[in-house]
Amino acid sequence: MPDVTLETRDLTVRFGGHVAVDHVSCRFHAGELTAIVGPNGAGKTTYFNLISGQIPVSEGTVLLNGNDLTRATVPARTLAGIGRAFQLTNLFPDLTVLENLRLVVQAHRGPKFSLFSRAAAHEELTEAAQVILQRVRLDTMADQVVTALSHGDQRKLEVAMLIALDPQIYMFDEPTAGMSADEAPVVLDLIAEIKADTSRTVLLVEHKMDVIRTLADRIIVLHNGALVADGPPAEVMGSDIVREAYLGKEIADV
């Protein structure tokens, strides 16, 4: 078994009396893509929020390479290597595509508090950003303002930003939601590419079964906040609990 990179121990959050994530203990490994499935409201997004720090934890711990990050801030976690793309597109709307990416590159390897140097003079940042643009095939759009991009291109940029961050842990929350069948493959290929790099760990929330089938090395199932199944895709998809709670009979039959 490869190294454990990310681990949650008894991770729990309560909203009032409602336990949205309920003592979830799970280990994620380098070079592995784990799909997280579960019915609506199962706590998948909330689980992500706890790992990336958007919501404070009620109980339990988040460990990255053995370091406790439970109380760390969002930026601290990002810099430590937990990267995240959002379910709803979330960019710097009035800046250009290139500027968006440059800012990300600058965040983890550029000068941040340099008050008196000229930004334009830092060419290494621009170059790094351009390389990534080519990878996601957005290089022709470099000088477009984000608001002028189509939905699909914005999704691609969203993924590009995550790649630019070059994190150890990649978290995707329904990356292809609302994407048409001809746009989705571009994004899925990128994810597959990331997965191929054995030093990276990928977490993916998806409702589309075919996507999960082709990409996932492992599936975990959340239900009412609790982790109810964990294993290889074939095994988990066939289990009763998944068929009952998640797929529903009719659709599974279609």
Next chain:
Amino acid sequence: MSDAILSLKNVATDIAQYHILHDVSFDVPRGKVTMLLGRNGAGKTTTLRTVMGLWAARAGQVMFNGEDIAAQPPARIARKGLAIVPEDMGIFGDLTVQENMALAAVSGPIAADRLELIFTAFPPLKTFWDMPAGNLSGGQKQMLAVARAMAEDRQLYLIDEPSKGLAPAIVSTLVWAMKSLKGAGASILMVEQNFAMARALGDYAAVMDDGRIVWTGTMDELANDTALQENLMGLSMEVA
């Protein structure tokens, strides 16, 4: 299709300085489900929003029950018997689920049997009835958005990607809920990327690309012609 509840004639819509819709014409037959399909950015959402009056049409007519509603404000259009489930769901996050539903029932409290039906289809709504809707999960919000449109009888429902973000089990309840709406005599114009669902529900289909209608016909015609699908939408049937 002589009896169309809604028919668009040469509609063109601009957003800011961009021309988004060019010369869109098609009919929505009464009492049927019409699917509006097409790739990302084709203009589906824009079409629904134009019908609802949320974007103003620059040219053309939007005939609803024989009346041109193109230049009317959305509130007036809604009162004529249209309801929309917007792409971004349009949930009022600061209001509770109950208040969201109460607002959707324009003419008075929601009938008990209707509420029963909604709760059967979407149980989480009952669980979180008094909770701010903003705290719902993505899928739960989607349920609420659909449930809101069902709060009272409307003649025509404009539904934008209702299955996005929903777990498969709920998608099947959704199909069931839509069918019961249709069974009650309503007409539906729906945008959907999930082709399985589109096929399960649709009677007719219209396909858009680049702000234009490129194909119209019955759902069966489209479903049985894989080449046409590939050609029109880059869709493939095995996507479940």
Next chain:
Amino acid sequence: MLMKLISGDTPRSPILSVILAAILLSLAFAPFLFPGTRPLDTAAHICIFIILVASYDLMLGYGGIVSFAHTMFFGIGAYGVALSLEHMGRSFGAVAFGTVAGMILAAALAFVIAMFSLRVRAIFFAMITLAVASAVAVLVSQFSTLTGGEDGMTLKIPRELTPAFKFHDEKILGVRMNGKLLNYYMVFFSTLILFLVMLRMVNSPFGSVLKAIRENAFRAEAVGYRVVVYRTAVTVISAMIAALAGAIYALWLRYVGPATTLSFDIMLDILLMVVIGGMGTMYGAVIGATVFVLAQTYLQDLMGTASDATSALPLIPDLLNPDRWLLWLGVLFILSIYFFPTGVVGRLRGAK
């Protein structure tokens, strides 16, 4: 060389460049071009407000933070110098000490306010700064034994900066070579340097992070920027520069008081200058301050003439009465927000 000085941030409009050059030259040679006390005073005011408005633009236009406490920091700087001159005697040492002390205090206060309120909505920050600034203004008038209260304090500044000091007996080009001239050039060069420094700041990597935060703070966090830290930093820097402007102002006026440094009216003036000039452009501060100070100084005279000219009509002369100049400034203000939403600079850049 020039490009380096202005950090590669050119005016990007020929007309704008000409106007800016004209302002620069007029200010640089004001004592020789416009003899008389009032024009020189006006020029010095323009300089000081350029610093003040530019430092405000740093926060507003680049940081996206609305503050009503800018005059408070301005005042802290001014009172810092006044108090040190009062207690340490008439020397440049006292001036330096007061300035630095004022800047440190301003920074500390800005830091505290920022920590408190920048975590929440921008609107909160706006209202809290308003409340704190008003409390400070009241405190200043309360501690009258120290601050002179409502009446303020007159300063005994180093002799070298007063008209009494003559460093050259002859007039040159009809201008007396005295301390007042030195004082003016101190104001002018401080302005020039501070402005260039701020221009560099907004074009630095730090500046680009600020822009990102203004666009989407949530995402900036997720990408790894500590938003609160950046916002606090820009607030503190802006406060320190405002305090510096206050110190310069105190030396020029040789008087500090609540009405000249702390009042809400000045805060409004600053807002107006930023808006007229153009937010988030830096050059807007120069244009805004110049236009506004000129209008403020000469509008009343104009109105008097207009009122006399219309004295036969009903109501109009009342409205045009010079005493009602503020009414028209208010109207002008509203109109400028509607018709110059991007300010003069935005207009000129768009029109090129």
Next chain:
Amino acid sequence: MSQAPDHAPTMQRLNLVQRITPFVPALLVPLIALLGLLFIPSGSSWLTLTVSGLAMGMMIFIMAAGLTLIFGLMDVINFGHGAFISVGAFVGVTVLLLVPGMTAAPSVGLNLVAVGLAVIAAMLATGVMGVVFERVIVRPVYGAHLKQILITVGGLIVIEQLIHVFWGPDEIFLTRPETLKGAITFAGAALEKYRLLAVGVGLVVFLAMRHVLRHTKLGLIVRAGVENGEMVQALGYDIKRVFVLVFVAGSALAGLGGVMWALYQEVITAHMGGQMLILVFIVIIIGGLGSVEGCFIGALMVGLLQNYTAFLVPKLALVSNIGLMMLILMWRPQGMIPVVKAK
């Protein structure tokens, strides 16, 4: 159809602290009053201070309510509100000065009619101003906070100046109607009659607003409209008209507050409203943006605390508001009962 599986999530019983938390803000007012009783040696002084604190709080509430309504519901910051308070005061006082017969008569009925007339006139005037203001000043800048601040500040300046044009530059002095002068002595404490009236009016305004916002659809529409006006329209409600209505209601409340304040101060100036604005802001911040309940509780807290500290440690009275604000913000950074979400 297959029954969807049971989605009922785990619900834990809340512990005591969690159950009480939502009511804490409301409990703070009696708590402060109790603390006051503890520290203030004389019972009659405490009673006097408490009543006057409540009355002060109520008047601040009336002035703040309109602002928080507009602010919270429509997400519009109206600095012009201060000028509306002044205009309300001037119109109201003008009416009062027109009916000296009614105000000078020692008859409760006549006096109240006179005050009523003044209030109606003031609310009408500010209400109409509200329509104009909404149309001309505010409508083009919905959603743009900075511009709102600027443009409404412009409005504030212009209206104050227009007051000078119409009523002249002088401050105007007035006296309260005959039966509202003086105090009732009760348990050794002098309770001013006018303050008792103010408490009553404040309560009525509060209850009425709460009712409308909570229990009528109008309230729902407005609250929903702020968040997503487009969707409210798509549901079939004419949001523009509702917004004008809210703006008018908020402005009219400013008018009411102006008259109440004028009768309390017995002198009015064009700047009076602008000066009140800071206190009004503090109350709104404490209460939580847009919350009428929060605003009410906040206003009462400010009123009481200010009176108690002014009695116990006068030097601190001035900073007590700021101190209270800081404390509340440390506890709840969004104010006690925020309605508008952080952005």
Next chain:
Amino acid sequence: DITIAHVYGKTGPFEAYAKQSHVGLMMGLEYATGGTMEVNGEKIVVIEKDTQLDPAKGRALLAEAYGDDEVDLAVGPVSSGVALAMLPVAEEYEKLLIVEPAVADSITGENFNRYIFRTSRNSSQDAVANAKALGGENVHIATLAQDYAFGRDGVAAFRDALDGTGAAIAHEEYVPTDTTDFTAAAERIFNAMKDLDGDKKLFIIWAGGGNPMSKINAMDPGRFGIEIATGGNILAALAAYKELPGMEGATYYYYEIPQNPVNDWLVEEHFKRYDSPPDFFTAGGMASGMAVVEALKQAGSADTEELITAMEGMSFDSPKGTMTFRAEDHQAMQPMYHFKIRVEDDVAWGIPELVREIGIDDMDIPIRN
């Protein structure tokens, strides 16, 4: 020509005072020159400058008046803060500034320079006059004042002046300037005084709007045998005095009080021209105008040094009778008036009726420069 700059806050909260002041100044010049507006054969020209109550503007405008407009002397301003800012300008340009009607003690006190003269009263004069009016054997006085220089200096001067009258200060209460609720202050005062014997008075020293007199009266201080007292005020503010018939205090001016030809002319002409009685600052403005003319006459020229020589110790007529510039601090010494409020139904304000004129010699005004 002899040019005089009237530099004052025409716009801003003190607009009303400013108007009175200017009308007074012009009427004073007119009266003193016998309507010719000429002195020593030269025409008097008055130019106006609006400080907008901004000290910075005040300075700039005064500098402009002296430097660019080359006026011979200047009069003004309304606000003490503006005045203090302007004082060094007079010194710098070595030209006269006649302060009217700003009242801060420090203008002729610690911030004084030899180019400054003041025709208006200072705070001490107010305080001392009131002490004379209120003091007496077995009188306990509480004071209520604004918590800043004006209030604290006023109380201090008042306290000093009470010495020897037999009265004692029982309690000093200071409240922030912008206080609107006086319940707490009143309760503190009541608690401090309720157990005392003898005459109990509450003296209120208040500048600007918002005099708390009637608010405290509403709390029924009579329960504890406490009477309210306060100084005079402008006519508009006297409306509030109607509720306090019999109240005593000392005032600077009320148009029915001074009996002299100057005042008679002022009252008559003012009624004729403006259909209203002259007020506080009209009288003050007129005094400054008359002082200017008298000084020019005595000096025989508009030269600053000659004017200063002439004016130190100079006596001149005013609506309040003869005033004298004290040589040490250039403050105009003038009588004050002990009044008692009488209420008449057809008069919109409480009428301050003269009890006794407090002459210049009755008051020991400290020299503080």
